[in-house]
Amino acid sequence: MEGTFEERDINITITDDKNCRKVVTVEITQERYGSEKERVLRDLVKEVTLPGFRKGKAPAEIVRQRFDETIRSEALKNILPRAYGHIVEKERLEPIGDPVFSDVKEEEAGRLTFRMDIEVVPRFELEGYAGVKIDAETVEVRGDEVDDVVKNLQERQADYAAVDRPAVSGDIVTLDYAPVGLDDLPNEKKKVSDYPAELGTGHLIPEFEKAITGNTAGFTGRVEIAYPEEYGSAELAGRRVLYQFTIKEVKEKRLPALDDEFAR
Numbered sequence: 001m002e003g004t005f006e007e008r009d010i011n012i013t014i015t016d017d018k019n020c021r022k023v024v025t026v027e028i029t030q031e032r033y034g035s036e037k038e039r040v041l042r043d044l045v046k047e048v049t050l051p052g053f054r055k056g057k058a059p060a061e062i063v064r065q066r067f068d069e070t071i072r073s074e075a076l077k078n079i080l081p082r083a084y085g086h087i088v089e090k091e092r093l094e095p096i097g098d099p100v101f102s103d104v105k106e107e108e109a110g111r112l113t114f115r116m117d118i119e120v121v122p123r124f125e126l127e128g129y130a131g132v133k134i135d136a137e138t139v140e141v142r143g144d145e146v147d148d149v150v151k152n153l154q155e156r157q158a159d160y161a162a163v164d165r166p167a168v169s170g171d172i173v174t175l176d177y178a179p180v181g182l183d184d185l186p187n188e189k190k191k192v193s194d195y196p197a198e199l200g201t202g203h204l205i206p207e208f209e210k211a212i213t214g215n216t217a218g219f220t221g222r223v224e225i226a227y228p229e230e231y232g233s234a235e236l237a238g239r240r241v242l243y244q245f246t247i248k249e250v251k252e253k254r255l256p257a258l259d260d261e262f263a264r
Contacts, residue, residue, distance in 0.1 A: 005032070005086040012087055015232075022093065022118045023232060026083055030110030037075045044071065073193040076104065076112075084116060094121040100203045103233055104192045115232060117203065150258065160251035166214045167250045169200030173212055177245035180222065186244045194248065212247060220246045 009032035013025040041064055050058040050066065064071065084099050096119040104114040160172050167173050178191035197204050199213060211223035224242045231237040 005083065010083060010086065012091075014091065017117070020096075020120050020122045022116075022120055024087060024116040024118060025232065026087070026114050026116060028079065028083065028112040033075065033079065033106075033112040034110060036079045037071050040071050040074045040078070044074075069188075069191070069193060072106065072191075076192075077194065079112065080104070080114070084118075087116070088118075093118060095119065096121060100201075101195070102203070103236070104195065105190055108189075154255040154258070157256050158253050161254055162217075163250055163252045164216065165250070166216050167199060167212055167247065169213070170198075170253050172196055172198050172251045172253075173247055174249040174251075175212070175245050176248060177243050180242040180244050208243070208245075211245070215247055217247050217250050220244065 009029050011027040011029075015023045015025075017023045041060060044067055045058060045060050045063050046056045048058060048063055048067070049055040050062065053059075080101055087093070088095060100117040102115045102117070104112075106112055163171075173196070175195045175197060176191065176193045177195065178186035178188065181187045197209075197212075199209055204212075205225055207223055207225050211221055215221065222242060222244050224240055226240050227233075227236045227238060229238045
């Protein structure tokens, strides 16, 4: 069924990282990724108006050529969260918070590959506890502990608003980025569009975060990344890659006010 995944559509490899984090390497087949782009194309054909054609009547191939990057971007927006939901259900994971996507690439064979970092509920195996007697303990809750709980609740209910200022730690930035080829031009085939990243969380490679921090929406720059030998992707491990990136949007975290509405 369109929008769902069959076992033949997706290949995954899961490894355990520190602090209850699962690192998931994902490969979407050319057939599944291609069908998602075709679905986006069909919807786009219905909406666009091109010179010489009535709305919804432009040939699909012309629309594909004109809006290739839009089709790819919308397909990624659709397929990444669906793949995440499929993996969580299939592997019976219990996530804490949202996944972090990275290394999103459209391979030459038409396959889609990417990495997800997922924080999960820790698992414990308890033995020998049956029949153990313990004395009840009076617990005193300190004021600073209450403050920590309230702050955590505020963080959970925070929203993000676009701002016109340099990006700082705690902001969420939306990026387009692509590796730079030998011709000194960005490789459009490997371009990633509308990639969200939260600064200050350690999810971005430090050199990349440093290049982004302090710049505003609309800024385009370049940064060279030296991938360590033990990097999770064999294609990138031990390599130095020059990227060109554009900051499309900077969003600021805004915490709810501590008022009666928040207490409800």
